[in-house]
Amino acid sequence: MSAYSRTRRRATLTATAAACALAVTLAGCSGTTKNDAANETKEKAANATADPDAPLKKNLKIAFLPKQINNPYFTILDGSGIDTVKELGSTGKEVGSSDAKASSQVSYINTLVQQRQDAILIAANDPNSVCGSLKQALAQDIKVVTYDSDTAPECRDAFINQASSEEIGRSQIQNIAKQLGHKGEIAVLSATQNATNQNTWIEFMKDELKKPEYKEMKLVKVAYGDDDDQKSFQETQGLLKAYPNLKGIISPTTVGIAAASRYVSGSSYKGKVVINGLGTPNQMRAYVKDGTVEQFALWDPKKLGRLGAYVAAALVSGQITGAEGEKFTAGDLGEYTIGKDGEIILGPPTVFDKNNIDDFDF
Template identity: 70%
Template sequence: MTIRLRAPRRLAAVATASALALSLAACGGTTKDSASGDGDAKGGGNATANPNAPLKKGLKLAFLPKQVNNPYETIVDNAGIAAAKEFEGEAKEVGPSDASASSQVSYINTLIQQRHDAILIAANDANAVCGPLKQAMSKNIKIVAYDSDTNPECRDVFINQASSEEIGRSEVKLLSEQIGGKGEIAILSATANATNQNTWIKFMQDELKKPEHSGLKLVKVAYGDDDDQKSFQQTQGLLQAYPNLKGIISPTTVGIAAAARYISGSKYKGKVALTGLGTPDQMRKFVKDGTVKEFELWDPKNLGYLASYAAAALSSGQITGAQGEKFKAGKLGERSIGANGEVILGPPTVFDSKNIDQYHF
C-alpha cells in the first residue's frame, strides 16, 4: 500500500518545530532539563534511565481523552489499550463527556487514588490539569501527554502526532492550493484552550504572513468545542457572516466532519473549500461527493500504540523523559525523545479521492 506523504515543496522546515511548538504551549514554563527542582515535582528525584530494564508486567495504565464520545479519541485510546496487552499490562479509558477546561481534573484525582502506574492524557487545557498532574507525579505516577500537550513540567513525555509546525503550515498551503491562493478564509477550531489547536493556529497565522500567501485573508477563528452540533452551527454562522468566504480550515476531526456535513447540503458545495484534520472513515463520503478535495491526518491507532509503550517504558525505568533517551515501541520500532520530552509519531498523510479507500479508521 502506497502512502502519499506531503511533497517537500508543501512542507515547512521542521528542524526547530518541536522546541518552538512546545514553547508556545508551555506559556513560559521551565523545561524538563532546565529546572533543578523539576525532579522533585515529578517524584523522580535523581532517577536515571536503565534502557536495558525489562518492561514490567501488570502495569496499570489509564487513558484520559479530551472527551470519551470523540470518535478520533476513541480510536487512539482503543489502540493504546490493545497495545498494553502486548506487554501484559492493563489499560482503560476514562473521561468526561464534554471538552471543557476543567472537566478532566476530577478524573485525574480519582486515578491518583486508584494508584495507576501511568496516566495518559490529551489535555483540554494546559494549565487547568497541571496541578493535579504534578500531584500524581509526586506519587511516582508517570504522565504521558498525547495529541494535546499540557505544560512540560506537568508530564514526563509528550507523544506528538506530527510536528506542530508542519501541521499548521501545511494546512494553510493545502487550502491555498485549492482556492488559487486568493480569498477570505476562516478556521474552525475545537476549544479555545486546546493546546494542540492553539499551537497549530499560531503556525497557520505565521504562515499567512509570508508573501506567497498575501492573497489570503483570515477573517475569523471560530470554536465548535469539539461538539458536532455546535461545529455545524459555527460553520453555518461563518458562511452567513462572510459571504465572500472561499475556504475553511478545521484542524479537528469533529469540526471538519460537521463542517463537511453542512456544506455538502448547502449552496456552498463546490464554492467553499474545506480542509483540515479528519479520519478517512468519517470523511470518505464527503471526498467522494466532491465536498472535500483533500485533508490530512496521521494514523490515530499508531498514536495510541506509541503512547502506551512510552508509558510502559517510563513505568519500567527504561526512560525518564530526558532528551536523547530511546525506547522500543513494539511494531513501531525504536523511538527517541527530543527537546522538552517530545516524541514525534511522524508526518501526516494527505487523503484524497485516489487513496482514501486504502484506509479504514
Template identity: 70%
Template structure:
C-alpha cells in the same frame, strides 16, 4: 501506511472512552512537589508486566479518541498490562481534574492524558507524579512540569503551515478564509493556528485573508452551527481549515447540503471513515491525519517504558515501541509519531479507521 511527499517533514501522536466510576474533590489549587527527576534510565530494563495504565482523553465518545484508545489498548495487551479508559463527556478546561484525582487514588502506574487545558490539569498531575505515577500527554500537551513525556502527533510548525498550503492551492492563493477550531484553550489547536497565521504572512498569500477563528468546542452540533454562522457572516468566504476531526466532519456535513458545496473549499484533520463520503461527493478534495491508533499505541509504550525505568523523559533517551520500532525522546521530552497522510479520492479507500 503510505505518506505524501509534500508532507514528509511532518511528524505525529492520540486517545479514549468510558466514564470514571467515582470522582474526588477538585483540588486544582493544590501545589504538590513533582516526582524525583534525577532518576537514571536503564535502557536494558525489561518492560514490566501487570502495569496499570489509564487513558484520559479530552472527551469520551469522540471518534478520534475512540480509534486512538483501541491502539493504546492493543499496546497494553501486548506487554501484558491492564488498561482502562475514563474521561468527561465535555471538553471544558477543568473537566479532567476529578478524573486525575481518582486515578491517583487508585494508584495507577501511568496516566495517559490529552489535556483540554495546558495549565488547569497541572496541579492534579503534579500530585499524581509525586505519588510515583508516570504521566504521558498525547495529542494535546500539558505544561511540561505536569508530565514526563509528550507524544506529539506532528511537528506543530509543519502541520500548521501545511494546512494553509493545502487550502491555498485549491483557492489559487486568493480569497477570504476561516479556521474552525476545537476549544479556545486547546494547546495543540492554538499552536497550529499560530503557525497558520505566520504562514499567511508570506508574500505568496498576499491575496488571502484570515477573517475569523471560530470554535466548535469539539461538539458536532456546535461545529455545524459555527460553520453556518461563518458563511452567514462572510458570504464571500472561499475556504475553511478545521484542524479537528469533529469540526471538519461537521463542516463537511453542512457544506454538502448547502448552496456552498463546491464553492467553499474545506480541509483540515479528519479520519478517512468520517470523511470518505464527503470526498466522494466532491465536498472535500483533500485533508490530512496521522493514524490515531498508532498515536495511542505509542503513548502506551512510552508509559510502559517510563514505569519500567527504561526512560526518564530526558532528551536523547530511546525506547522500543512494539511494531512502531525505536523512538527517541527529543527536546523538552517530546516524542514525534511520524508523518501524517494526505487523503483524497485517489487513496481514501485504502484506509479503514
C-alpha cells in the same frame, strides 16, 4: 483533676509542642506540601538514569484520559492504546467526560491518583488547569504522559506529538492555498479556545500567511466548535453567513471538519467553498466521494495510541525518564528519540484524497 494529673498533662503538652517545633525546624510541622512533593519527584526523575535494557514491567495499570469520550478520533486512538497495553501484559482503560472541559478532566485525574494507576495518559483540554492534579500524580510516582494536546512540561514526564506542530500548522495553509489558487478569504473552525495543540497550529498558520505568496489570502475569523458536533455545524453556518466572500474553511479537529463538511454538502456552498483540515478517513469518505471535500490530512490515531502505551510502559519500567536524547523501541513502530522538553514525535501526517482514502479503515 488531681495535682498529679495536671502536672502530667502539662508535661505531655510541653513534649508535644517541642516535637512540633523540632518538626517545623526540619520539615514543617504539617509535613511537605503537595507541590513540594511534586517538585521533589520531578527532581528525582531529572537525576534518574535510564536503563534502555530494562525489561518492560507487566501487570501495570495504565489509564487513557482523552479530551472527551465518544469522540471517534479518541475512540480509535485510546482503543488501540488499550489493546497494546494488554499485549504488553498489563491492564488499560479509558475514562473521561462527554464534554471537552478541563474542569471535567481534573476530577478524573484525582480519581486515577486515588486508584494508584501506574501511568496516566491525557490529552489536555487546557495547558494549565489540569497541572495541579497532574503534579499530585507525579508526587505519587505515577508517570504522566500527554498525547495529542500538551500541558506545561513540568506537569508531565513526556509528550507524544502527532507530528511537528510547525509542520501541521503550515501544511494546513499550504494545502488550502493550492486549492484556492492562493486567493480569497479563509476561516478556521477550531476545537476549544484553550486547546494547546489547536492554538499552536493556528499560530503557525497565521505565521505562514505572512509570507509573500499568500498576500491575496486573508484569515477573517477563528471560530470555536468546542469539539461538539452540533455547535461546530452551527459555527460553520455562522461563518458562511457572516462572510459571504469566504472561500475556504480549515478545521484542524476531526469533529469540526466532519460537521463543516456535513453542512456544506447539503447547502448551496458545495463546490464553492473549500473544506480542509484534519479528519479520519471513515468520517470523511462520503464527503470526499460526493465532491464536498477534495483532500484532508491526519496521522494514524491507532499508531498514536500504540506509541502512547509503549511510552507509558517504558517510563514505569525505567527504560526512559523523559530526558532529551533518550532512545527506546516501541515494538513494530520502531525506534524513537526523545526531543526537547520530553517531546516524542509520531511522524508526518498523511494527506487523504479520492485516490487513497479507500486504502485506510479508521
